[in-house]
Amino acid sequence: MGGSGPTGRPVRPPRWRSPLLALLEAALLVAVFLLVLQAALGTSLTDAELWKAFAFPPRRLGPLFSGLLGTLGYLAIVMPLGTALGFLWGWARLSRRRVLSWPAGFLVETLRGVPPIVLVIFAYLFGASILPRAWNPLQSALLLAAVALALHTAAYQAEIFRAGFQSVPTGQIEAAQSVGMTGAQVMARVVLPQALRLSLPPLGNELATVIKDTSILGAVGALELFSSAGDFLGRPGVLGRIPWVLAVWVIVAGVYLAVTFAVTHGLRLLERRLRVPGLEGMAA
Amino acid sequence: MIRLEGIHKSFGDVPVLRGVDLEVRTGEVLALVGPSGSGKSTLLRCVNLLVVPDQGRVLLDGAQVNRPDVRPEWVRQQVGMVFQSFNLFSHLTALENVTLGPTRVKGIARDAARREGTALLQRVGLGDKLGAYPAELSGGQQQRVAIARALAMGPRAMLFDEPTSALDPEYIQEVLDVMTELAREGMTMIVVTHEMSFARNVAQRVVFLDGGQILEEAPPAEFFGAPRHERARNFVGKILR
DSSP, X not given: OOSBOTTXXXXXXXXXXXXXXXXXXXXXXXXXXXXXXXXXXXXXXXXXXXXXXXXXXXXXXXXXXXXXXXXXXXXXXXXXXXXXXXXXXXXXXXXXXXXXXXXXXXXXXHHHTSOHHHHHHHHHHHHHHHSOGGGOHHHHHHHHHHHHHHHHHXXXXXXXXXXXXXXXXXXXHHHHHHTTXXXXXXXIIIIHHHHHHHXXXXXXXXXXXHHHHGGGGGGGTOOSHHXXXXXXXXXXXXXXXXXXXXXXXXXXXXXXXXXXXXXXXXXXXXXXXXXXXXXXXXXX | OEEEEEEEEEETTEEEEEEEEEEEOTTOEEEEEOOTTSSHHHHHHHHTTSSOOSEEEEEETTXXXXXXXXXXXXXXXXEEEEOTTOOOOTTSOHHHHHHHHHHHTSOOOHHHHHHHHHHHHHHTTOTTOTTOOGGGSOHHHHHXXXXXXXXXXXXXXXEEESTTTTSOHHHHHHHHHHHHHHHHTTOEEEEEOOOHXXXXXXXXXXXXXXXXXXXXXXXXXXXXXXXXXXXXXXXXXXXXX
């Protein structure tokens, strides 16, 4: 099919591109970009000594990869927790029951109004001061800091899911009731499948933001990519090597880019899989 | 078969229905007409309890159903409904729209539901659109899917809330044809409509609602030929002009 549907809406033919080709394309682009950077700034991206020190020191994990692992570890806490809470809060906010909607609204409004770095520092200091000695409070408080970041993104995601729920026309809910479906069935079979589809594009946006926001955890001493790179540049012997500074930050930026791309691209694939004509999402 | 007694309903401070009595016999087709805002849609929704009356009784086959011990979901299985704006489920195909109720509410096996759903869609002339999504169908096709969706529950009566008002003119007749066929097969129907040809030719009785009250009830020829109530005369004069 092509051209335009009976309702006048253009029906787009499914697009399929070879993933290998897309990857090659991206790699080529990055290579060109790096070469330009190399020429323009005189950075040391091709300096083997830098790569050896930053990424591949003998017999242990370089700062690049230990930082990346830290970032991925925090993401494994922040993304699922943030999305789960965001979904629940977004749902609760629309509840007719005040005991559900009011606390959800309060959390969303306050958490959105505080800079994430303030939340993270507060959670860390709070945790470090109340956790018992036996729990290694300075380390455990980092978990609380990560939870604080999860709460921050949950507030934004709550609004995304709320908008998703609200974009399901009430007429369809009425129609579902009119065939005898219970409230739970209407929610599970009619509202959720549409609300989630509509939420996917803006959700990708928010996840891209929170991936980069994990760098804030470095402010309280968490081992992650951003702080790891900073520590590396402060080492004796590295400190003061200006060409390395630029190169390290270019590498770090590239790694954040890759992680973000992987997540948003995964969501895009999901979106395409679940695609239904006429339900293309709020902000494509 | 369907009986409403002394129905009152207000939304906030605004009274919408002010003491409505109505009876529909088995196999009867009743046209509910009246100016916009007269309470037709609300009255229709009281029958399947999408709107719960503040006062009065709703009876199905002589048994009151607007009582706490009767599940509204059960009532809605007995009485199907078709809406002005179709309200098909956007994420489901035509066939899935029709089978959702039978599989989830009545617990019919998926294969059987698909067979029956296919037959119903063929009956409304959409045998070639089983896999189409609502956005890929015209308004007339969507409304016919909606009729099939309601019929799939095996209802004993059908409510139609201005089923052709949102349609482009060229699609109105195909929907009216399906409804006429349904009436001929003996379905009990309450139809809120501005289609006077349908009301004249298919309905056995016309009920005129205005200001939340029934002002006139008459066979179509009588109602459209010589309305007794002044406001009914006014209304008929406007729509026949």
